[in-house]
Amino acid sequence: MAAHFGRRLRKGAATTAVAAAAVAALSASQAPGVTVDGQGRQTTADATPSPEEAADGAGATGNSPYYTDLPPLNSPNPSPSAGTGPVAPGVTEAGIPATVLDAYKKAEAALRERKPGCNLPWQLLAAIGKVESGQARGGRVSADGTTLSPILGPQLDGNGFALIKDTDNGAHDGNSAYDQAVGPMQFIPSTWEWAGRDGNDDGREDPNNIYDAALAAGHYLCRFGWDLSDPDDLDKAILSYNRSTEYLNTVLSWLEYYRKGTHEIPDGTGTLPVDRSDHRPVRPSPSTSATPPAPKPGSRPADKPGGAGQSPKPSDPGSGSPTTPPPTTPTPTTPPPTTPPSTTEPTPTDTVDHLEDAGTAKLTAQAGDPFAQRISTRAETDAGKAVAKVRIRFTIFGDTDTTFAGGESVATVVTNASGVAVAPALQAGEKTGGFAVRAVVVGRDIPGVAYEATVTERAADTLVRTGDAALTCTAGGEFAEAVEVKATYGGAAADRVAATATLITSADDATENDKGPYFKDAAGNAIRTLNGLETDADGLLKLPKLYADDTAGTFLLRITTAGGATLTVELTVAAAATPAPSPSTSPTA
Structure with a gap:
C-alpha cells in the first residue's frame, strides 16, 4: 500500500495516521495551486x-x-x-x-x-x-x-x-x-x-x-x-x-x-486516466435506489475525454458507506412522459447579422516592418447593435509572406463589449505587393469583411557620409579613403535598403561618366556604376575601393536608394607630378 499512496489513498485502505502523513507529504510537494483532499488525493x-x-x-x-x-x-x-x-x-x-x-x-x-x-x-x-x-x-x-x-x-x-x-x-x-x-x-x-x-x-x-x-x-x-x-x-x-x-x-x-x-x-502500454472534468456523482431521485444499476454485460466506462461520460463509481471496499437494501416489492415501471426539447436561448454568435469595418486605417508597411495599423472589425445585429463575445477569425490571403505577430496566417479574436475584435498586429515579410485579410464570424455562414494591405520595398529618406575626410588621389592612383554612407528612414536606421552608386558626368547630368574615377569588377575591369547594393542591419553602406585614370579634375559620385534618398560626393584627382630633368653632361673636348 505504501508504494501506491502517492497516487491515491483509497478509503479504508490506510489508518488515520498514515492518511494524515500522506496528506501532509502531498501538500508539501505539489506545484502551486495544487492541494490534497481528506483522502490524500491531489486536486x-x-x-x-x-x-x-x-x-x-x-x-x-x-x-x-x-x-x-x-x-x-x-x-x-x-x-x-x-x-x-x-x-x-x-x-x-x-x-x-x-x-x-x-x-x-x-x-x-x-x-x-x-x-x-x-x-x-x-x-x-x-x-x-x-x-x-x-x-x-x-x-x-x-x-x-x-x-x-x-x-x-x-x-x-x-x-x-x-x-x-x-x-x-x-x-x-x-x-x-x-x-x-x-x-x-x-x-x-x-x-x-x-x-x-x-x-x-x-x-x-x-x-x-x-x-x-x-x-x-x-x-x-x-x-x-x-x-x-x-x-x-x-x-x-x-x-x-x-x-x-x-x-x-x-x-x-x-x-x-x-x-x-x-x-x-511500448506503444499501447500507457496508463489510462480515470477521472474527467465533466464527471459528477449521480444523485438518486427519491423514487429510486441509491445503489447504481449493474452495468450491462460488455459495457465499460468511457475511456477518453469526449465520451458519453463515466458510470458512477461504486463505493470503495471497507469505506463503511451504508447501502440501501433492495425494495421488497418491485416498483412498477412507468414510461417517462415525452417532454418537448427545451428551447435554447440564442448565443451571441446566433444574433450576428453582419460585420462592419470598425475604422481600420490604410494598411501599409515596408518589407520587414510591423504594420502600424491594426484591423478592427465590429459584429452587429440586423438592428446595428453591437454583439460581444463572438469569435472573429482573421485570415491572410494572397501571394505574401506577411503574417500576424507570432508567425501565423490566421488569428481568432473574441469581440469586446463594444462588439469589436482587433486583430493581432501584422508583420510584413519580404515579398512586396498587395494582399488581403478577411474577417468572418466563426460558426456562422454570413458575408465577411475584406481588408486590403500593401507591403512596399524597404526605403530610405536620408543619406549621409559617415566621415568628412576629403576624397582625393593622384591621376593613375587609387583613393586612400573608401566611401561609407548611412541610410535612415524617419530618423531610424534603414536596413537592407537597395542602393545604386554611379560616377556621373555632372550635377545636372546623371549619365555615367566615361573618364575619371572608377571601380573595378571581379575581373579587374573599370566600371563606373554599381547596382544591387544594399545597406546592412545598421543602415550602413561601404563602397569598394575607387581608382583614378590619367584624367585630373573634380568628379562626382552619386548614391541613390529606394525611397528617393540621394547623396552626391565630390572626388578630386590631382595631376601626376612632372619628373625633374636629369643634369646634362658637358661634351668631351
Whole structure:
C-alpha cells in the first residue's frame, strides 16, 4: 500500500495516521495551486482563478472535458530502462508511449528552428497530451502515429459544454450539426482549420495523427510571441488551450512531473486516466435506489475525454458507506412522459447579422516592418447593435509572406463589449505587393469583411557620409579613403535598403561618366556604376575601393536608394607630378 499512496489513498485502505502523513507529504510537494483532499488525493478544484484571459474565447479544444488525474508524488529519477525487471509503482505512469514521445520531441525540434523565441519544451506537449487524451489512449496509434480509433469529445451543443455549431460539415468529427474536439490533442475543427500542421511529412494535416497534432499544438502555444520560459506567458498559452484554472494547474503538475524524469514505453502500454472534468456523482431521485444499476454485460466506462461520460463509481471496499437494501416489492415501471426539447436561448454568435469595418486605417508597411495599423472589425445585429463575445477569425490571403505577430496566417479574436475584435498586429515579410485579410464570424455562414494591405520595398529618406575626410588621389592612383554612407528612414536606421552608386558626368547630368574615377569588377575591369547594393542591419553602406585614370579634375559620385534618398560626393584627382630633368653632361673636348 505504501508504494501506491502517492497516487491515491483509497478509503479504508490506510489508518488515520498514515492518511494524515500522506496528506501532509502531498501538500508539501505539489506545484502551486495544487492541494490534497481528506483522502490524500491531489486536486486543483479550489485553486485561485487566474486573472489572465485566454487569447481565444473557446480555446483550441472548445473548452471540452479533460482528464483531471494528477501525477504520482514522485517521478522515477533516474528514469528506468526498458526490460530491467519489475516495474515499480509510478514508473508506468511516468512512461510515454514511444511513437507519442517521438512526436512531442520532433515538434519541439521544429519549433526550436521555426520559433526559437518561444522556448517550447516537449514536456509541455506531453502534459497537454496526458490531460487531453491520456497520451493517445496509452499510445494506441499506428506506426505513422494515427490513432487506431477516433478520439472524439462530446458534441458542443451547449448542454453542459460550449455551444459551437458545425464548422467543417462533419469532415473531421463526423458531426454536421455541432463541432466536437478531435484527436489526441483534442482540436475543434474550426481551430484545426488554421492551426493544423503536417508533422510526419505525408502531405496531410490530420488531427487524428499524433505527429500532426503535436506540431499543431506547438504552433498554437507559440503564437502571439509568447515565451514559454516566462511563467506568465506559459500560463497564458495553457489557458488559451482550455480556459479553466483547474486545467492550468493540472497541466502544470504533469509538466513538472515529466521534467523530473520520464522514459519511453511500448506503444499501447500507457496508463489510462480515470477521472474527467465533466464527471459528477449521480444523485438518486427519491423514487429510486441509491445503489447504481449493474452495468450491462460488455459495457465499460468511457475511456477518453469526449465520451458519453463515466458510470458512477461504486463505493470503495471497507469505506463503511451504508447501502440501501433492495425494495421488497418491485416498483412498477412507468414510461417517462415525452417532454418537448427545451428551447435554447440564442448565443451571441446566433444574433450576428453582419460585420462592419470598425475604422481600420490604410494598411501599409515596408518589407520587414510591423504594420502600424491594426484591423478592427465590429459584429452587429440586423438592428446595428453591437454583439460581444463572438469569435472573429482573421485570415491572410494572397501571394505574401506577411503574417500576424507570432508567425501565423490566421488569428481568432473574441469581440469586446463594444462588439469589436482587433486583430493581432501584422508583420510584413519580404515579398512586396498587395494582399488581403478577411474577417468572418466563426460558426456562422454570413458575408465577411475584406481588408486590403500593401507591403512596399524597404526605403530610405536620408543619406549621409559617415566621415568628412576629403576624397582625393593622384591621376593613375587609387583613393586612400573608401566611401561609407548611412541610410535612415524617419530618423531610424534603414536596413537592407537597395542602393545604386554611379560616377556621373555632372550635377545636372546623371549619365555615367566615361573618364575619371572608377571601380573595378571581379575581373579587374573599370566600371563606373554599381547596382544591387544594399545597406546592412545598421543602415550602413561601404563602397569598394575607387581608382583614378590619367584624367585630373573634380568628379562626382552619386548614391541613390529606394525611397528617393540621394547623396552626391565630390572626388578630386590631382595631376601626376612632372619628373625633374636629369643634369646634362658637358661634351668631351
